[in-house]
Ligand SMILES: Nc1nc2c(ncn2[C@@H]2O[C@H](COP(=O)(O)OP(=O)(O)OP(=O)(O)O)[C@@H](O)[C@H]2O)c(=O)[nH]1
């Protein structure tokens with residue numbers, strides 16, 4: 014690896030990133046965000062230094078208080094002396110400066126803390142590649158020695174759901190008084206929730222939201238399995254038994270099966286945040302300390318590998334088949350061939366190369 018015209022070599026870049034030099038980290042993140050061969054070379058070189066971070070997904074409806082709660086979580090982990098990386102996949106997030114002034118002021122206390130690194134990913138311009146980008150950004154932060162990496166996403170859309178597959182634990186933030194919040198959220202998010210936080214508990218309706226969630230968890234077992242199966246997802250709802258009633262367990266014994274606990278908090282005041290942190294600690298212990306937890310971790314890794322493989326295969330096939338692909342589309346359009354035969358031929362042509 015040679016150094017030409019002031020361009021640092023790969024080992025130099027890696028050394029600077031591992032030393033958490035802010036400019037080097039920023040440049041590395043831009044590189045992996047863009048993707049491509051240079052990014053792969055960097056990610057391969059960083060890989061041996063990854064695997065230490067605990068990745069926490071924070072998701073939920075817009076305005077539920079995700080960023081406010083993240084801010085509290087950062088403070089809680091910093092109080093333990095843990096370095097925290099944050100990836101905010103959310104254009105309206107206070108991290109990006111897009112939202113309320115109060116949030117920006119609150120965030121600034123972390124901006125001056127070199128134990129915290131906050132990166133926002135714009136959802137625009139990422140057609141399909143957002144999941145990959147978020148996953149790779151998480152890996153860079155992991156390699157840099159951020160022991161906790163928080164990924165905040167709005168819980169709508171397939172991309173956002175996929176991003177939660179990157180996480181070891183997923184916190185779903187709900188808020189009362191936003192209409193049909195439980196209904197709106199159940200379809201996709203419920204199946205990936207490890208811990209629920211009913212935020213804005215200072216508002217009317219928090220009890221109802223908690224009750225709705227409890228009911229949904231107790232009734233949801235079968236429907237969640239059916240839903241997951243229909244979508245071909247190996248969610249933990251299937252793998253570990255998303256069951257009710259919750260297994261009572263003393264603080265030092267870990268349950269065989271994980272049932273998402275429902276916590277309440279007022280993130281804006283910091284009330285109840287300790288409970289959220291404790292529930293997350295417990296889930297982390299479960300993931301690391303039980304066979305079911307480890308199986309769940311492997312299942313998510315499997316999903317990530319499949320997602321990456323799908324992307325790589327599509328890219329390779331589109332690149333290799335080029336004109337043949339256009340011809341197949343034309344033939345199907347002219348009804349000269351049925352789409353199934355057309356696909357079979359394309360797959361055969363790709364395999365033969
Ligand atoms: N009353 C009340 N307001 C809160 C609480 N937590 C957050 N808020 C307010 O709710 C609004 C939205 O909070 P955010 O943290 O930006 O919510 P978010 O889920 O990150 O929002 P998006 O990223 O835009 O989806 C802000 O005005 C917060 O000050 C709470 O516990 N109680």
Ligand SMILES: [Mg+2]
Nearest residue numbers: 079080106107
């Ligand atoms: Mg936000």
